[in-house]
Amino acid sequence: MTSTQDASPHVPAAGSLAAAPGPEWWRTAVIYQIYPRSFADSNGDGLGDLPGITSRLGALAELGVDAIWLSPFMVSPQNDAGYDVADYCDVDPIFGTLGDFDAMLATAHGLGIRVIVDLVPNHSSDQHRWFQEALAAAPGSPERARYIFRDGRGEHGELPPNNWESVFGGPQWDRVSEPDSTPGQWYLHIFDSSQPDFDWTSPEVREEFRRILRFWLDRGVDGFRVDVAHGLIKKEGLPDYTPPADGDSMGGDDDDVPYWGQPGVHEIYRDWHEVLAAYDGDRALCAEAWLPTPDKTALWVRPDEMHQAFNFPYAMTDWEAPALREVITESLRAFPAVGAPATWVLSNHDVIRHASRLALTGESPQGEGIGPLSPTQPIPGLGLRRARAASTVMLALPGSAYLYQGEELGLPEVVDIPDAARQDPTWFRTNHEKYGRDGCRVPIPWEAAAPAYGFNETGASWLPQPAEWAEHARDVEARDPRSTLSLYRRLLSERRAHGLGAAPFAWLEGYSDDVLAFRVGDVTVIANAGSAPVELPAGGILISSEPFEGRMLPTDTAVWLARD
Ligand code: GLC
Secondary structure, eight states: OOOBOSSSTTEEOSSOBOOOOOSOGGGTOEEEEEOGGGTOOSSSSSSOOHHHHHHHHHHHHHHTOSEEEEOOOEEOOOTTTTOSOSEEEEEOTTTOOHHHHHHHHHHHHHTTOEEEEEEOOSBOOTTSHHHHHHHHSOTTSTTGGGBOEEOOBSTTSOBOSSOOBOTTSSBSEEEEEOTTSSEEEEEEOSSOTTSOBBOTTOHHHHHHHHHHHHHHHHHTOOEEEETTTTOSSOOTTOOOOOOOTTOOTTSSSOSOOTTSSOTTHHHHHHHHHHHHHTSSSOOEEEEOOOOSSHHHHGGGGSTTSOSEEOOHHHHTOOSOHHHHHHHHHHHHHHHHHTTOOOEEESOOTTSOOHHHHTTBSSOOTTSSOOOTTOSOOBOTTHHHHHHHHHHHHHTTSSSEEEEETTGGGTOOOOOOOOGGGOOOHHHHHTTTSSOOSGGGOSOOOSOTTSGGGGTOSSOOOSSOOOGGGGGGOHHHHHTOTTSHHHHHHHHHHHHHHTTGGGOOEEEEESBOTTEEEEEETTEEEEEEOSSSOEEOOSSOEEEESSOOOTTEEOTTEEEEEEOO
């Protein structure tokens, strides 16, 4: 059986899609996300750190990435794993020192790897000096004006100013005690109560973030991943808003959420664009903006704004060829239409790892995480097979791609973390109803036989590592030509050799709906997301996501073919 159709097969569809060419490195880069807590731990305390990262950068050079993005390592009480920043211009002692950062940066640059750091401008930690000053100051004071303080509703101000729900569960408002101990105003926090939102209408806040950008640019970073880049401006008057029952809490699917994607955010990024443009070396801004379509996401990367935006519509697409075809086509139209590269991403520290997500037994009502009692569970084996195929497709696509640490080892989501070990604020703020994101954050394995699989020398680990992870350890996979690591290495080296990041792209016609077939530069990519084998067109197999014999491409498999 073949699902290839007979009529004029394998010809490119009319009109190839552009790749937004340009010389800047970020247009085509493969960027590897390091989650510092879970990458490598030099001092054995169970939490990864900057010297640990430095010691392992060689492995990333071998993998062939162009850049790394580091999730936050700045001073933080770690209520949201560092996304609650108390001092934007210093390193938290659990991760090291500014000197360790400089050493890491120099080592990365020496290896030809660029470095992007995470910037969290929507909110600070409640331990930030400014928030502490706001608490000590009176309502209406300049100190309070840096955050969003409001009087409560109700006779005595006992009700929150509006009905907004936090992304992590519960209300977006908490009430403070005024300095004289009377119950007082409320402050807004889209996330945890320890993450008060800045008021971005404040000129002081704007000036402070210009200073923070320059602080890191002066140290030599190549850019920033901007956290919650669609949340900084809230709708005038803070009107009530009730999200759709099955809505995406980060705003992925509703058009007019008063705290997501408000038009006023764009002038902030135009301003930052200017700050970066004053530096040499093509420094870049990448938006974490959860928006429903590539068209909407492209608004963040117009020529005078950011340079890249995560393509979450792509990341959230299931392993289904028609849906993938649509989102890829839309992306290769929408981003280049504003002069930006398309970006591609399948996993990060907020979503279920794609080696599990692509083969769940059903939708996950738990939102961003799964645990032992979730009604939906990953189908063992199938997820990894699909993930390898999906990554083989993704790394052929023109534009820039993001990898999340451990996906190159084929790591699955860790489902059975004991309740007592869970740390994501989502778990606590939903009274254990949502498991949250710990399952994708477990420290990664380096050496099968070492303590904590080589994460450190003591065996300590802030989240427990599963017993089966020895088989995913980098040293084991490096020796195995069929491993996921070997697959990723080949994908990255052929991607570079064939210049796919900047190559023209065209769909091939003549395949069934279940098949993704396209030509990018001089490479043909065929991916079978259906249930029947697919006959391959001419061309030698450069890379295959799974081994197979002959010319019939098995299900859940993708190949790169050399042009015949
Ligand atoms: C972003 C981060 C996420 C964090 C949230 C609040 O979505 O990726 O990890 O919890 O912002 O800062």
